[in-house]
Amino acid sequence: SGARVRRARNKKLPQYLERGIDVKFSDVAGLGKIREELEEIVKFFTHGEMYRRRGVKIPGGILLCGPPGVGKTLLAKAVAGEAGVNFFSISASQFVEIYVGVGASRVRALYQEARENAPSVVFIDELDAVGRERGLIKGSGGQERDATLNQLLVCLDGFEGKGEVITIASTNRPDILDPALVRPGRFDRKIYIPKPGLIGRIEILKVHARKKPMAPDVDYMAVASMTDGMVGAELANIVEVAAINMMRDTRIEITTDDLIQAAQIEERGMLDRKERSPEMWKQVAINEAAMAVVAVNFPDLRNIEFLTIAPRAGRELGYVRMKMDHVKFKEGMLSRQSLLDHITVQLAPRAADELWYGEYQLSTIWAETADNARSAARTFVLGGLSDKHHGLSDFWVADRINDIDSEALRILHMCYDRAKEILHQNRNLMDAVVGRLVEKKSLTKEGFFKLVELHGSIQPMPPSV
Numbered sequence: 001s002g003a004r005v006r007r008a009r010n011k012k013l014p015q016y017l018e019r020g021i022d023v024k025f026s027d028v029a030g031l032g033k034i035r036e037e038l039e040e041i042v043k044f045f046t047h048g049e050m051y052r053r054r055g056v057k058i059p060g061g062i063l064l065c066g067p068p069g070v071g072k073t074l075l076a077k078a079v080a081g082e083a084g085v086n087f088f089s090i091s092a093s094q095f096v097e098i099y100v101g102v103g104a105s106r107v108r109a110l111y112q113e114a115r116e117n118a119p120s121v122v123f124i125d126e127l128d129a130v131g132r133e134r135g136l137i138k139g140s141g142g143q144e145r146d147a148t149l150n151q152l153l154v155c156l157d158g159f160e161g162k163g164e165v166i167t168i169a170s171t172n173r174p175d176i177l178d179p180a181l182v183r184p185g186r187f188d189r190k191i192y193i194p195k196p197g198l199i200g201r202i203e204i205l206k207v208h209a210r211k212k213p214m215a216p217d218v219d220y221m222a223v224a225s226m227t228d229g230m231v232g233a234e235l236a237n238i239v240e241v242a243a244i245n246m247m248r249d250t251r252i253e254i255t256t257d258d259l260i261q262a263a264q265i266e267e268r269g270m271l272d273r274k275e276r277s278p279e280m281w282k283q284v285a286i287n288e289a290a291m292a293v294v295a296v297n298f299p300d301l302r303n304i305e306f307l308t309i310a311p312r313a314g315r316e317l318g319y320v321r322m323k324m325d326h327v328k329f330k331e332g333m334l335s336r337q338s339l340l341d342h343i344t345v346q347l348a349p350r351a352a353d354e355l356w357y358g359e360y361q362l363s364t365i366w367a368e369t370a371d372n373a374r375s376a377a378r379t380f381v382l383g384g385l386s387d388k389h390h391g392l393s394d395f396w397v398a399d400r401i402n403d404i405d406s407e408a409l410r411i412l413h414m415c416y417d418r419a420k421e422i423l424h425q426n427r428n429l430m431d432a433v434v435g436r437l438v439e440k441k442s443l444t445k446e447g448f449f450k451l452v453e454l455h456g457s458i459q460p461m462p463p464s465v
C-alpha cells in the first residue's frame with residue numbers, strides 16, 4: 001500500500017484543468033457566422049487525422065478578439081465541450097509576476113499539463129496582459145513579462161502533433177500584441193466577436209431564459225431595445241435579477257416587467273458596481289484630469305463641460321470622457337493648429353502616466369487615447385497639413401508610406417513633449433483636479449474652472465511644425 005500512496009502522491013493533479021465543462025454552441029447566442037468558424041476548430045479535434053492526411057494545416061492558436069463580457073471564454077469552453085476534450089485555462093495577468101521566472105514556469109506547467117492530458121484546449125484570458133509588444137515596457141516588470149512571453153512563444157511552437165492541443169486566447173487589444181505572437185503557426189487566426197446587436201440581444205436573453213420559468217408572453221424585444229450597448233454577461237445578469245424579483249414576490253413566472261426592472265438595475269448598477277482600488281481610482285483620475293488640464297490651454301478644446309471617473313455602461317475602461325467642443329472637429333472644421341492641439345490632448349494621458357508613475361508602470365489606460373492621437377497625426381500628414389509636405393499629391397504614391405509615418409511620428413513626439421510640458425507646469429492644478437475627482441468621482445464645469453483659476457498656469461504657446 002506504501003507504493004500505491006507514493007504513486008498517488010507522484011501523480012500531481014493538474015492545476016489548470018477545469019473539470020466538468022459542459023458548454024455547447026447552443027449555449028452561446030447571437031454568433032451568426034462566427035459559429036461556422038468555431039465549428040471548424042472543433043473538427044480539427046474530431047477529424048484531426050483527416051485534416052493531417054490531406055495536408056491541411058491545423059492552426060496553432062486562435063485569437064478571440066472583443067470587449068469584455070461578449071462570451072469569449074464561453075466560446076472557448078464551448079469548443080472544448082463540443083469536441084469533448086479537456087479544457088485548461090489561465091488568465092494572462094496571472095503570468096505576470098514580480099519575480100522573474102515565475103510567469104515563465106507557469107506557462108511551462110500549463111502546457112505540460114495540457115499535453116499530458118491531450119487532446120485539450122488551452123485558454124489564455126487577457127492575452128494582452130502578457131503579449132504586448134516587447135520593449136514597450138521598461139524596467140523589471142518588463143523583463144519578467146518578456147521572459148513569460150518568450151516562454152509562451154516556445155510553447156506555441158513546441159509540439160509535433162499539433163491539433164492535439166489548440167490554444168485559444170482572448171484579447172480586447174489585438175492591435176498591441178507582439179508581432180511574434182501573431183506569426184503563422186502561432187496565433188494565426190483572429191476571430192472578432194462584437195457586442196451583440198438588437199437581434200443578438202434577444203437571442204442571448206432567450207438562451208438564459210431557457211432554464212427559467214418565463215411567462216409565455218414575455219416581450220424580449222422590449223428588453224433588448226432598452227439594453228443597447230450591453231454585452232452577454234450583462235444580459236445574463238438581467239435574467240438572474242429578474243428571477244430574484246419574481247421569487248421575492250412569491251410569483252411563479254418571470255414577466256416582462258421583471259426583466260425591464262432588472263435591466264434598469266443593471267444599467268444603474270454598472271455605474272458603481274465595478275470595484276476599484278484607491279490606486280486605480282487615482283490612475284483613472286490622472287488620466288481624465290490630464291486631458292482636461294491640457295485641453296483647457298487650447299482655444300478650440302477648452303470648452304470642458306463635465307469630468308467624471310464613475311464607471312459607465314458600455315465603456316471599456318468604465319469612465320466617461322469629459323465633453324469637449326468636438327463639433328468643429330467632427331465637421332472637419334478644425335484649423336491646422338487645433339488639430340495639433342487635439343493630438344496633444346489625446347497624448348496627455350500617456351504623458352501623465354510617465355510623469356506620475358514613471359516608465360516602470362504597467363498601464364493600458366491611455367492606450368485608447370494614444371490610438372486617437374496616432375490616427376489624428378496620420379490624418380494631419382495625409383491631409384498635407386504638415387509644413388514638410390504641402391499638398392496631397394505627394395501622398396498618393398505607395399512608397400511614400402514611410403515618409404508619412406516618420407512625419408506623423410515627428411508630430412506625435414512634438415505634441416507629446418508639449419503635453420508633458422503643460423502638465424509639468426500645471427502640477428498644482430493636476431493635483432487639485434485629481435484630488436477632487438478621487439473624492440467626488442466627478443467635477444462640474446464650474447468646479448473645474450474654479451480650480452483652473454486657483455491653481456492653473458496657462459501659457460498657451462502653440463508649438464510650430
Ligand code: ADP
Pocket residue numbers: 027028029030031067068069070071072073074075170204207231232233234236
Ligand atoms: P468574455 O470572456 O468575453 O469576457 P464571458 O464568456 O466570460 O465573456 O461571458 C460571461 C458570461 O456572460 C457567460 O458565462 C454567459 O453567461 C454570458 N454570455 C456572454 N456572452 C454570451 C452569449 N453570446 N450568449 C450567451 N451568454 C453569454
